[in-house]
Amino acid sequence: MSETGIKKFMRDVPLPFCPGCGDVTVMSSFLNAVRELGYNSLSKFVFCSGIGCAAWIPSPHFIADTIHTTHGRSIPVATGVKLIRPDLNVVVFGGDGDLTGIGLSHLIHAARRNVDITVIMINNMIYGMTGGQVAPTTPLKVKTTTTPYGNYERPLDATRLVVEAGACYAARWTTAHAEQLKEAMKKGLKAKGFAFIEAVSNCPTAFGRRVGLRTIVNILDWFKENSVLLEYARKMSEKDLEGKIVVGEFVHRELPTFTENVYGIMGEAKKNVKKS
Amino acid sequence: MTIKKEKSNIEFWQGNEACAEGAITAGCRFFAGYPITPSSEIAEHLALRLPQVGGIAIQMEDELASLGAVIGASWAGAKAMTATSGPGFSLMQENIGYAFMTETPLVVVDVQRAGPATGQATKCGQGDVMQARWGTHGDYAAIVLSPNSVQEMFDMTVRAFNLAEKFRMPVVLLTDEVIAHMREKIVLLPSDKVKIINRRKPKPDEKAFFGLEDVPSMPSFGEGFNITVTGSTHDEYGIRYTADPVIHRKLVERLVGKIFKNADEIVDYESYNVDKCKVGVISYGCTSRTVYETVELARKEGFDAGFVRLKTIWPFPEKIVKKMAKNAEVILVPEMNLRQILYEVQRVVGATAPIVPVNKIGGGEMITPEELLAEIEKRMR
Numbered sequence: 001m002s003e004t005g006i007k008k009f010m011r012d013v014p015l016p017f018c019p020g021c022g023d024v025t026v027m028s029s030f031l032n033a034v035r036e037l038g039y040n041s042l043s044k045f046v047f048c049s050g051i052g053c054a055a056w057i058p059s060p061h062f063i064a065d066t067i068h069t070t071h072g073r074s075i076p077v078a079t080g081v082k083l084i085r086p087d088l089n090v091v092v093f094g095g096d097g098d099l100t101g102i103g104l105s106h107l108i109h110a111a112r113r114n115v116d117i118t119v120i121m122i123n124n125m126i127y128g129m130t131g132g133q134v135a136p137t138t139p140l141k142v143k144t145t146t147t148p149y150g151n152y153e154r155p156l157d158a159t160r161l162v163v164e165a166g167a168c169y170a171a172r173w174t175t176a177h178a179e180q181l182k183e184a185m186k187k188g189l190k191a192k193g194f195a196f197i198e199a200v201s202n203c204p205t206a207f208g209r210r211v212g213l214r215t216i217v218n219i220l221d222w223f224k225e226n227s228v229l230l231e232y233a234r235k236m237s238e239k240d241l242e243g244k245i246v247v248g249e250f251v252h253r254e255l256p257t258f259t260e261n262v263y264g265i266m267g268e269a270k271k272n273v274k275k276s
Numbered sequence: 277m278t279i280k281k282e283k284s285n286i287e288f289w290q291g292n293e294a295c296a297e298g299a300i301t302a303g304c305r306f307f308a309g310y311p312i313t314p315s316s317e318i319a320e321h322l323a324l325r326l327p328q329v330g331g332i333a334i335q336m337e338d339e340l341a342s343l344g345a346v347i348g349a350s351w352a353g354a355k356a357m358t359a360t361s362g363p364g365f366s367l368m369q370e371n372i373g374y375a376f377m378t379e380t381p382l383v384v385v386d387v388q389r390a391g392p393a394t395g396q397a398t399k400c401g402q403g404d405v406m407q408a409r410w411g412t413h414g415d416y417a418a419i420v421l422s423p424n425s426v427q428e429m430f431d432m433t434v435r436a437f438n439l440a441e442k443f444r445m446p447v448v449l450l451t452d453e454v455i456a457h458m459r460e461k462i463v464l465l466p467s468d469k470v471k472i473i474n475r476r477k478p479k480p481d482e483k484a485f486f487g488l489e490d491v492p493s494m495p496s497f498g499e500g501f502n503i504t505v506t507g508s509t510h511d512e513y514g515i516r517y518t519a520d521p522v523i524h525r526k527l528v529e530r531l532v533g534k535i536f537k538n539a540d541e542i543v544d545y546e547s548y549n550v551d552k553c554k555v556g557v558i559s560y561g562c563t564s565r566t567v568y569e570t571v572e573l574a575r576k577e578g579f580d581a582g583f584v585r586l587k588t589i590w591p592f593p594e595k596i597v598k599k600m601a602k603n604a605e606v607i608l609v610p611e612m613n614l615r616q617i618l619y620e621v622q623r624v625v626g627a628t629a630p631i632v633p634v635n636k637i638g639g640g641e642m643i644t645p646e647e648l649l650a651e652i653e654k655r656m657r
Contacts, residue, residue, distance in 0.1 A: 013515070046497045048348070060504045060515055065497040067351060068506040068516075069344065070374045076308075076341035080348025080356070081497060083332050084306060088352075088498045106344075109337045262332055269327030 006031035009042055011063055016056050020208075020216035022175040022201030026093075026122050027057045029178050029199075033185035045089045046081050050074040050103060052095035053129045053203075054122035072103025075110045078117045079258075086116070086259045089189060096123040096137040100158045104136070107158070111165035111194045113258040118188045118195040121158060124203035132206035139243065143210055159198045163251045168193030170250040174200040174223040177247065184249065193257045200245055285464045291429040291456040292317035292359075295385060295449065296325065298433030299357050301470055304383070305331035306356035308345035310338055310364060313397045314453040315387035318359035339364035343371040343384070350380050351505060353496035355437055359385035362404055363394065366411070372446050373412030374507045376531060379486065379494070381440040381447075381475055383433070388452040388561075390612075390637060399640030400453035402561055402612040408448050409590050415528050417535035419542055420448045420590040422560040426460035432587070438473040439542060443534060444491050450589060452612070453640065454562035484512035487527060490534045535591060544587035545596050553582025555652050556604040556629070558597060558621055560586040562642060563610050569645040574652050581652070589617065594624050601625040606655045610634040610643045630655075 009031050017023050034042065047058035051071035059066040069077045074092045082090045092099075099107050099121050110117065126144060127133040134144040134151050137158070141150040159172045169191035171184035181199055188195035202208065202219040213219045223245065230248030233241055289297070296318050299307070307326060309319040319335065326333040332349075336342040342358045349356040360368060365386045375382055386408065390401035408420045419439050423432045433449055440447040478485065478493035478501065485492050485503060492512075495501040504514035509524045517523040535542065546564075548571065550556070555574060559567045564585040574581035582604075584596050601607065607629050609618045618633045625631060634651050636643045 043500055043502075044498070046352075059506060063502050065351075065501070065503045066505065067348070067378075067497075068504075068508065069347070070340075070370050070507060073340060073344040073371065076336060076344030077348035079334075079336075079341075080306065080308065080345035080350075081352045082348075083334070083345075084349045084352035084354045085498050105337050106341055109341070262334070266327040266330060266332070270330070273328045 005035055008040070009034065009063060010061050013060060015061065017053065018205045020202060020204040021053070022124060022199070022203065023054055023057050023122060025175040025178055026054075026120065026181065026199045026201060027061070029182040030120065030185050033182045033189065036182070037186055037189060045091060046085070047091050047093060048074040048078040048081065049093045050098040052098045052127070054093055054095040055098060057093045057122070058091070072098055072101070072106065074098065075103060075106035075117070075119065079110060079115050082115060082117055082259060083262060086263070090117045092117060092119040094119070094121055095128070096121060096125065096158070097127045097135045100136045100156050107162065108165045111162040111167040111196065114166055114168060114193045114255050116193055116257040116259045118197070120185065121196065121198045122201045123158070123198055124201045124207055125155070126203055126207040128203045128206040132210060159196065159250050162194070162196045166194070166255065167196050167251060168255055169195035169252050171248065172198040172200065172245070172250065173247050174227055174245060175202050176220040176223040176227070180247070187249070187252065191252065193255055285466070287462050287464060288459060289426055289462050290317060290459050291426045291451065292387070293321050294426045294429040294462055295359070295433045295451070295456070296321035298430035299383070299437065300325060300329060300331070301430070301467055302434040302437035303355045303472055303474070304357050304437060305329070306346065306349035306354040307331070307333040307358065308336050308342045308349070308356070309358045309360065310336055310342050312361045312364045314389055314456050315359045315361045315385060317456070318385060339367035340371065343368045343375070346382050347371060347375055347380050350382050351497050351503070355381070355441070357383040357385065359387065361387050361389050362391045362401070365404055365407060369407070369411040373414060373416060375446040376412065376416055377507045378505050379444040379492070379531070381444050381494070383436045383440055383447050383449060385433070385449045385451065387456040388450065390640065396638065396640065398453070399638070400562060400612060400642070401637060402452055402563065403616070404450060405589060405613065405616040408450050415532055417532040418448065418590040419443065419445065419535065420450045420588065422450050422586055422589050423455055424561055424564045424585065425455065426458060427462050429455060430462055430464070434470060434472070438471065441473045441475045442491070443538065444475065444494055450561070452561045454642065486510055486514050487512040487530055490530060490537065539591040542588060543591055543593045545593040546585040546587060547583065547596055549580070549582030550584060550596060550600045552603055553580050553600065554603065554605045555579050555581040555656060556600040556607040557581065557583040557648070558586065558600075558607060558609050558617070559583065559611070560589055560617065563612055566610065566643050566645050566648060570648040570652070573645055573649050577649075577653070579652055579656055586617070592620050592624065597621060597624050601628040604629045606652075607631045608634055608648065608651060610648055612636060612642065
């Protein structure tokens, strides 16, 4: 990793991830995005994460202010940080369980408020850290430790959800698309308002081996074969899209941000005090 | 519109309003909350007032998010608070433990109502006393203040912030529906006469923010300290150790110890005739307002009565209660719950004096002086 020039952002502590974990791909995509945006350090960043493997990407590995919160609550904590320090880049890292299971309402509300933060969701379609239980993102019929006869729930599409809720930027790629992920992160970090990047990610330990994809190569091949660009997906029927991963940039727009609105109101309130 | 008038220092305020103004005086500049009776006036008043002083008041999607945002704001450098009632207080317990473990200064106001569950949402209760002490999982020590007047809603909110900042931990203002909704006269000190404590900031070369001292210094995000905040067991530098027994013991024993070591400084109470009273009454919050009259009536009837009022419930004012128990022939513990602080009194007093619970719940009906007096007459006959 040293030749890519991202080691300067990282603490010299061993990574906790399993061999073949997609979190490492996401981590390097992110740090390369930061480097290519011209940052020499992470001193202008605050990283918030909840519970789960993905939460360990920034904490304690990034040389930056990091806060590892309770399960699901990284987005509310990030909201508090951003409101007090609008000058800092506040970035949330979380898994699909953390952000769309226990913490889903915060994800929707942060998108609705257009809180000026960047949320990176690593979607491995399973609860990995706890040993492979079904997640809100697990595909139908997949056998997990808590669905031994196969998953009986339809998976959630978090990216489409945040677009509807009001996100300013939303994109989805897989870990087989490291370059596109990096570019999406750059756009997300630059976007004014709520930015969401979903990285569909390889978890050979807890997901792959249950679906017959035991190696990282198997999983990445599966990602490549099943990914459909959004432009094509729009022309496809719902039936044809079953089991596919729709990738691409779902939205990129400008809307007034939460921080702007809150500080705008503060200005008005202060004027009122002077008048009375 | 309640814009504080500079010329007058006497106001006629509601308890919740006094709490909100106390927070502003203490330096609170961030509030996040979720509506719940009987605490909502705190959120409403801060939504009006905080932006006027450059602060932020937001309504979150639930109580978990509210305390989460408060934790984030505190680490970003603001004095921050939330306010709730029993059901919301239950939802906040996990993040209260998180704030304790990460040494995050903040204030949680719990305006108690009758529980459990939805109970009687508009009616007074005192059933959260033990939840305030033991509500979060794991080893814990709490600072919990109990006001019994509108004046104390203001003063103790200021003190709650001071204690939170000084000891770097969540502090609970445990009030109740009666005190929160009551309107009374309140005397305000000029703001430069109010004692305000701010968190100790680190020197530029400091690196250990989690434990070389009992209460370490606290940097804020964005100041270049590269802080690693985690609710997992961590060393002095915030680095996680998820299996090391020594680091866990050292951390948690220090966190709990900093309260007990400083208990004399934190503990606060009001007492009357404790040294020689034969009849002692121990109370807190709205119930203690009944006790003043009860003691007066009892003394008129010839009973040598005295009282201790707990201004801090946790840490429990052990010394003064022990003192009362030396001579008391009976100790009454009136509470608007089915016995909670009674057990703490029993622990402290032991078998030195008989302890009599007086309990009343439901409909917001308070224990009356007559009821308490009847109990005294029965026991002393």
